[in-house]
Amino acid sequence: MWEHRGKVAVVGLGHAPVYRGDDGTPERSLGALGIVSVQRALHDAGLTLQDVDGIAVAAHQFYEGAGRDEGKYEVTPNFLIHRLQSQGLRNVHWTDSGWQVGHAFILAAQAVATGLCRTALVVRATQNPAGVRYGHAGVNSRERVGGPAQFSVPYGFTGPAAAAMVLQRYLWKYRQPREKLATFAVHNRRQGLQYEHSIWAQRGEVLTEEQYLNARMVAAPLCLYDCELPVQTSGAFVVTSAARAKDLRQAPAFVLGQAQVWRRPRAQIPRLDDEEQSVAELARRLWDSAGVGPPDVDLVNVYDGYLLYPPIYTEQLGFCKPGEFLDFIRDGRIEPDGELPLNTAGGNNGAGRMNGVPLLYESVLQLQGRAGTRQVADCNLAVTTIGPHWLGQGMVLSSSPRP
Amino acid sequence: MARPIPAPDAGSQPYWDAADQRRLVAQRCVNCTRYQHPPQRICLICGSAELKFVPVSGKGRIYSYATINDTRVVSLIPLQPFPAVAVELDESPDLLLITNLVGAAAAQIAIGARVEVLFEELGDGRLLPQFKLSLGQP
Numbered sequence: 092m093w094e095h096r097g098k099v100a101v102v103g104l105g106h107a108p109v110y111r112g113d114d115g116t117p118e119r120s121l122g123a124l125g126i127v128s129v130q131r132a133l134h135d136a137g138l139t140l141q142d143v144d145g146i147a148v149a150a151h152q153f154y155e156g157a158g159r160d161e162g163k164y165e166v167t168p169n170f171l172i173h174r175l176q177s178q179g180l181r182n183v184h185w186t187d188s189g190w191q192v193g194h195a196f197i198l199a200a201q202a203v204a205t206g207l208c209r210t211a212l213v214v215r216a217t218q219n220p221a222g223v224r225y226g227h228a229g230v231n232s233r234e235r236v237g238g239p240a241q242f243s244v245p246y247g248f249t250g251p252a253a254a255a256m257v258l259q260r261y262l263w264k265y266r267q268p269r270e271k272l273a274t275f276a277v278h279n280r281r282q283g284l285q286y287e288h289s290i291w292a293q294r295g296e297v298l299t300e301e302q303y304l305n306a307r308m309v310a311a312p313l314c315l316y317d318c319e320l321p322v323q324t325s326g327a328f329v330v331t332s333a334a335r336a337k338d339l340r341q342a343p344a345f346v347l348g349q350a351q352v353w354r355r356p357r358a359q360i361p362r363l364d365d366e367e368q369s370v371a372e373l374a375r376r377l378w379d380s381a382g383v384g385p386p387d388v389d390l391v392n393v394y395d396g397y398l399l400y401p402p403i404y405t406e407q408l409g410f411c412k413p414g415e416f417l418d419f420i421r422d423g424r425i426e427p428d429g430e431l432p433l434n435t436a437g438g439n440n441g442a443g444r445m446n447g448v449p450l451l452y453e454s455v456l457q458l459q460g461r462a463g464t465r466q467v468a469d470c471n472l473a474v475t476t477i478g479p480h481w482l483g484q485g486m487v488l489s490s491s492p493r494p
Numbered sequence: 495m496a497r498p499i500p501a502p503d504a505g506s507q508p509y510w511d512a513a514d515q516r517r518l519v520a521q522r523c524v525n526c527t528r529y530q531h532p533p534q535r536i537c538l539i540c541g542s543a544e545l546k547f548v549p550v551s552g553k554g555r556i557y558s559y560a561t562i563n564d565t566r567v568v569s570l571i572p573l574q575p576f577p578a579v580a581v582e583l584d585e586s587p588d589l590l591l592i593t594n595l596v597g598a599a600a601a602q603i604a605i606g607a608r609v610e611v612l613f614e615e616l617g618d619g620r621l622l623p624q625f626k627l628s629l630g631q632p
Contacts, residue, residue: 226566234569237501242532245498245622246594247565248578255560256580263558263605308575311561357530357538358590360558360580 092382093348095204097492100336100343101455103136103329105129106288109443110323112219113164119323121152122162122170125216128325129171136329137340138210140179145208145330146171147195149215149446150187154226166216166325184208191215192326192447193477193484197349199330200486204346209331216325217445225321226250243359251318253360254397254479255310260363261402262312265414269312272398273303275420276316279395279434282427283441285464288452290322290443317398322443326452333492344458345492347472348381351484366480370407373476373483378409381487383472385409387494390457390473391431392450394483395438404476404483405433432457432467447477451486458490498569499616505533508547513621516613519547520589529586552611553628554583557590559603581609581625596626603627 107124117123133139150167161170168185184207188194192215199211219225226249230236236244243249262269280298283289298316306314336343352373356365378384385408393404402416410431411419419425425433436453439445454473456462462470471490478484502510509532512519521533525542536543557580565574576594583589595603596612608628613621 227568231566232568234496234498235501236498237503239532241500241502241506243592244567245500245616246578246592247562247567247570247574247576248592249566250564252560252562252565252578256558256578259560260558260605308561308563310578311563311575313560357588358580359532359592360590362557362587362590 093380095201096347096382097345098333099200099204099330099346100333101328101346101488102331102336102339102341102343103132103138104452104455105132105135105327106452107131107216107325109288109290109293111290112321113221113323115221120163121166121216121218121323121325122174124323124325125166125171125214126174128216128327129175129212129214132212132327132329135341138329140175141181142210143180143212144183145199145202145211146183146185147199147202147211147213148185148187149190149192149195151190152218153190154218154220154228164218164220166214171214190446191478191482191484192451193351193486196328196330196451196486197351197484200346200349203330203332209335211330213328213330214325215446215448217322219321219323248359250310251313251397252310254399255313256360257363257366258312258397258399261399264363267414267417270304271417272317273300275398275401276303276440278420278425279437279441281437282435282465283437286436286442286449286453288324288326288449289437289441290320291441313397313399319396319439319444322445324443324445326445326448328451328455342459342490344455344488344490347383347487347489347494348377349484349486350376350380352376352482354481356481361481366403367407367413369480370403370483373485374408377474377485377487383487383494388472388474389432389470390435390454390467391433392438392454392473392475393434394447394450394477394479395434395440396444396446396479398440400479401434401438403480408474408476427465427467432470435462435465435467450477451475454486454488458488496569497616497622498567499618499620500622505535509533510620512547513613513623514619516621518550518552518611518623520550520583520585521545522548529588531589531591550583550585550589554581554589554609556580556603556605556607556609557582558605559595561600577603579603579609579625591623593624596624598627
């Protein structure tokens with residue numbers, strides 16, 4: 092079990108406005124959105140920058156061809172510290188944790204738990220650059236292509252293609268038709284429409300099963316609605332000790348345990364068996380860290396950048412048998428009032444491409460009783476997983492430090 | 495614009511040189527004998543830096559596939575939709591090669607189908623490994 096179980100808590104949440112894309116204006120720059128999300132998170136917690144002595148940012152942005160100016164196209168620790176010093180931030184420990192918010196969260200929670208920091212910010216901003224369709228630039232627009240892309244770009248193998256192949260293998264192995272994903276996509280959209288920080292809620296666009304089944308393919312078997320929509324926004328979390336959390340503005344969401352795996356595929360796509368084993372490994376570590384298991388869980392939020400990911404996460408975490416997810420999700424089982432509430436704000440699929448922020452955000456909101464129409468009754472223990480399977484991060488949070 | 499042409503680096507040059515001669519090769523670790531693709535500077539299994547490129551038969555089975563309907567590769571947009579396959583080479587399950595599948599109707603593409611390599615001309619004397627179905631073979 093994690094030696095610091097229950098000693099650290101999430102005490103503040105902050106989110107920038109969600110835009111479909113950058114438009115070149117300063118207000119919509121990724122840096123501005125990052126600052127806004129930080130300011131809102133601290134306000135939510137009832138803290139100020141003077142209280143902050145740790146910053147964990149997932150700073151990496153993937154898009155090809157857009158610039159790397161800090162503050163314009165990236166939110167790095169350097170950018171945040173530089174800007175926030177004028178607003179009261181003093182000395183901080185900091186880290187740049189790649190691109191998934193879970194990595195940043197795990198380090199921040201551990202830093203607070205060990206006393207390296209008293210209060211840490213966790214930040215992830217995601218960009219959709221102006222002037223070019225997401226990803227259609229840089230290495231994907233050149234006559235000659237070097238680096239790792241030399242083995243994929245000549246074949247048109249980009250974006251969701253790898254996930255599509257793993258999903259194809261999953262459907263083949265378990266003899267399931269892709270059409271059953273319609274239930275899940277419709278659920279994600281319906282829940283996302285009730286989530287404040289969703290691009291879909293802004294647009295008020297409902298998704299029906301018929302629309303899903305008639306949708307254009309992106310990389311078959313992944314259709315349009317199996318893929319998260321690129322957006323421009325930022326989310327931030329405030330993490331502090333359980334002792335400090337008592338006196339702050341919101342009900343704390345205590346961290347019971349956390350774990351991650353990093354089993355990078357050696358080939359251009361992971362084998363399905365390896366993906367399942369990666370999550371099984373994550374699950375073992377996570378349940379061991381948190382000292383709980385699937386029967387104790389009130390809420391599941393599993394990564395869904397592509398809808399390949401939730402089936403394997405849910406199955407290997409132990410909530411249903413391998414290959415059964417597409418049947419498990421039927422008959423209202425995963426609704427907020429169902430047997431196992433799952434992705435109750437719709438995840439990335441229901442909110443927009445935010446590299447896991449909606450999942451962790453929703454877990455905290457639910458534990459704090461702030462999930463509005465999505466609220467799960469008696470929601471006291473939530474598991475969140477973020478990232479593709481081979482680099483999965485997992486966190487178990489609870490409304491109680493010792494459930 | 496035509497299909498993008500691979501720009502080899504020092505590590506991948508032997509792979510592409512062989513392809514230009516219509517030979518498929520794969521990287522194999524001298525120490526632990528495992529294969530890997532794409533080529534790397536070290537063996538990702540045992541860490542050895544002693545690697546060599548060995549000929550492979552160019553035959554395998556479809557491990558999985560996807561139809562590319564919306565590629566990000568700008569010059570290939572006019573060609574879509576087109577199939578992509580992950581081919582497990584006969585030599586080792588470690589070897590999963592991503593290519594397109596040439597000349598196949600969608601209904602013929604199946605996990606487990608036998609395939610064999612061919613080489614597509616890119617211009618400049620450069621060739622690109624591709625796969626096609628080995629019809630009539632079990």
